Amino acid sequence: MTVTPIIDVNAYVGDWPFRPLRHRSPAAVRRALQEAGITRAVVSPLAAIFRQECTSANEELMRALRRRGEFFIPAPALNPAYPGWEGDLEAAIAVGAPGVRLFPNYHAYSLDEPGARAVVQRAAAAGIVVFVSLRMQDERHHHPRMMVPAVPLELVVGLASAVPEARIVVCMGRYAEAEALLAAGNVWLDLSGVQGPVGCVELLAERFGADRLLMGTGAPLQYPLPAAAKIHASELPQAEREKILGGNAASLLRL
């Protein structure tokens, strides 16, 4: 019997400074994801968000993932506003990472700056994906001294349109943001930020097709089970559910 791969495109390891996390280490995050039925996960280091340089966080991630088997798929973080990002990108390519992750809002740069475009162009040339974190948590609950607005949708779409050969996965977008984001044909939508309306997954698939929808959890900041549950519960043919659960991600990431 073939087991449907269930691939999480938006997972992390590490600490979150604003509240205690129950699952922080790769082993703990993997256990939590597997309990939700997830078979593989694209993972990035939370530490990279709060350091301006990402090299150290990426190296820690790679060390922590050593001997962890094939469950985790690393997506090292990049900050094109910090010197040396080119080395981080080359290191990611060298370890076989299928993608890199950007946090434009936490790293305080705009996606229409030359550095962001250079990252996306280089990633496209190397055949890897760029994950763009739109937000990490609900803006209403941020720390009063660290309120971080979401990345403007038009800048994501503008960047994707400017580099049509790129493949961009937007993480933590909302249902109401899907239409604007998916207007660019080379954007994929991670569903970890979509918690409604009723039947949200089938509604998105009916409107935009199932091919560019990807399962993501946002773990360990978010519960992993709802991510899979909303797809399993959707009124979609099994083939489309399987695409969203993991088939699309497997193709996109060339797993």
Next chain:
Amino acid sequence: MRAGGAELVIDCHVHTEGRGLDPRLIRHAERLGVDRLVVSSLGSWAYEPTHEDCQQANRVVRRLTLDYPGLVLGLAYVNPCHPEAVAEFERCVAEWGFVGLKLWVACRVTDDRVRPLLQKARDLRVPVQHHAWYKITGNLPHESYPHEIARAAAEFPDVQLIMAHIGGDWLRGIASVRHQPNVSVDTSGSIIEDGMIEAAVTALGARRVLFGSDAHGGDLAVNLAKIAGARIPVRARRLILGGNFARLAQLGKR
């Protein structure tokens, strides 16, 4: 499949869509094993609705209780700023069999004009589901904070208040109401942060946590999975999924 193995699964926080319920919600509820939908209509979703808006909203819910007997239970929705609100609330419960009161953002829960409604809820012995949120981005002008729910509940210790969405920012919400035993929380909405259900059960006890979805805006499967995936005892899960609302609303005893 029964959601979470519960005997009776009650979604205590559902709103109408337009003038009714989307058949999609009914289908999802059936497939996911949700037995009861506790429905309020917020009418046009105006923050400060007229009394007539509220009356119309309640008529919509009344119709749904007739169209879906056994599935839909009604909550009366009023704007406390209008003096006729108390009579409307009483009519919905006494004549139409609604099981509680819904208050949203027209007026702070600590406003003097809410007192007659809480007194009436006490007389009618029905719970009050009250929206509350603490938003660092700024609340609406009359949107209640979790600590205000606790303050109102302290004044009416024999009224059962259900604070919606665990107060949004759930850590702050739980901390605000934990010492007020007549405040329960519902888990509805878009926040699915890891550990929120376990934290609520630990701080408040399982009897003060209620499953809700905030449908149609919230997805039913997402909100059920928050409860299903939480590391809590089986008995706690059953209480959250239905037992607690049945007890607070005295279902089967009316």
